[in-house]
Amino acid sequence: MTICAYVTFDDPDGNDDERELVLASWREAGIEGRAVRWDDPEADWSAFDAAVVRSVWDYVERRAEFVAWAHRAGSVTKLLNPAAVIEANTDKTYLRDMGVPIVPTHWSSGDFPQWDEYVVKPAISAGAKATIRTSDRAAAKAHAAKLEAEGRTPMIQPYLDMVEAEGETSLLYFNRVLSHAVRRNPMLAPGQTQADLARAELRTPAPDQLELAEKVLAEVPGDLLYARVDLVRLPDGRPVLIELELTEPYLFLSHSEAAVGNLTRALGELL
Template sequence: MSICAYATFYNPEDHDDERDGVLAAWREAGIEGRAEQWDDPTVDWSAYDAVVVRSVWDYLDRRADFLAWARRVERGTKLLNPAAVLESNTDKTYLRELGVPIVPTHWSPERLPYWEEYVVKPAISAGARDTIRTTDRGRAEAHAAALAAAGRVPMIQPYLDMVESEGETSLLYFNRRFSHAVRRTPMLTPGKTGADQVLADPRTPAPDQVELAEKVLAAIPQALLYARIDLVRLPDGSPVVMEIELTEPYLYLRYEPRAFANLATALRELL
């Protein structure tokens, strides 16, 4: 029987509601899984057939330490997703290199385009942290400038009204095979904060969304145990990439009866 680590973080409130289902599905697939705290110095990661990066949700304040850990783990065993993927994916400037349509993005605090409403965020962030939504161009410029002054790359985007009606569509792939999709509740609607729980409902993606998601996957050469590709539509109806989650995404496994088994099958294939 293969033995795999489920890399997580210390959280006394234990918000990871997918872990137990994942470990149960691994057992059914003939894989013994053990949850391990990613920054625990006593863990012998080389004793595992693979280390699966999951709920490492505290890495953001220690990104350099996290990436150094990933490289160390990869020298001793298989890391999923690989360290090179984690390094690229934790800095959203990867969007510039994809070669596929993305949400219009301005990468400098200077000469902002004239949009009705702005979303401004740092390229290295998660969960809407340090992100603002505003109709005030001056405030958008000031926030972008503050990010740049702190050594952070700002991302300035138009707020898309289609997010309210169409929503964000997240397509989930395990070992590059489509598993399921959900429509996600916008995080930046009035009255919400990044700390609010994101709600979702199952969705069948449209053919143009599947086509775009598969172009994204084709642009990434490394092995991918999991990939969550978040898409939105522009006002003209065309789909664009909002974000690609390859590091520690919530996978919405409870929204598809076969999702836990799909993930376990993908892991077994990659071992």
């Protein structure tokens, strides 16, 4: 029997509501799945046919340790997604090297741009931690300078009203094949709660969004069990990349009847 690790973290609050869906689907496909913490010192990663990185949501404050773990685990089993992908993707400066249109981004507190409203966040972050939204240019500049003083790379972007009008579109790919897409709630809209952020609705991507998503994936070589391509439209209507999630994205598996089966089938293909 194929044995795969579902790589997670110490999650006392049970935030990962996709884990049981995945493990059940694996069982039906003849794959024995075991949830294992990435930082479990007793884990023997060589005992698994593959280790699937999923809800490792505590890595942000321990990124160097996490990346080192990924390379160690990837040296003794098939790590999905691979360690090199994880190392690059956990620092959002990768966006500077993408050969596709991205949300306009300034990467330092110097030569500060003039926008009506700002989003300022660190390049290594998750869940909007250390992120502010403000129309005060001085406050945005001060937050960027604070991040730099802490040894972090700031990302300064314009706040795009389209995230509240049309919403963000997330396209979910399993082994580079589109599974489903959703319209996500904007993280920084006024009055949003944590529960709101988990809500989404199925969406049929427009042709220009599909075209851009395919170009985004073409920028990353090698095996990709899962990829979430997050897009938004600029005021002129052009779609641009917000983020390419290749490490621990929420996959909105419960939003599409076929999604979890698509993920399991993709895992079988890569094994």
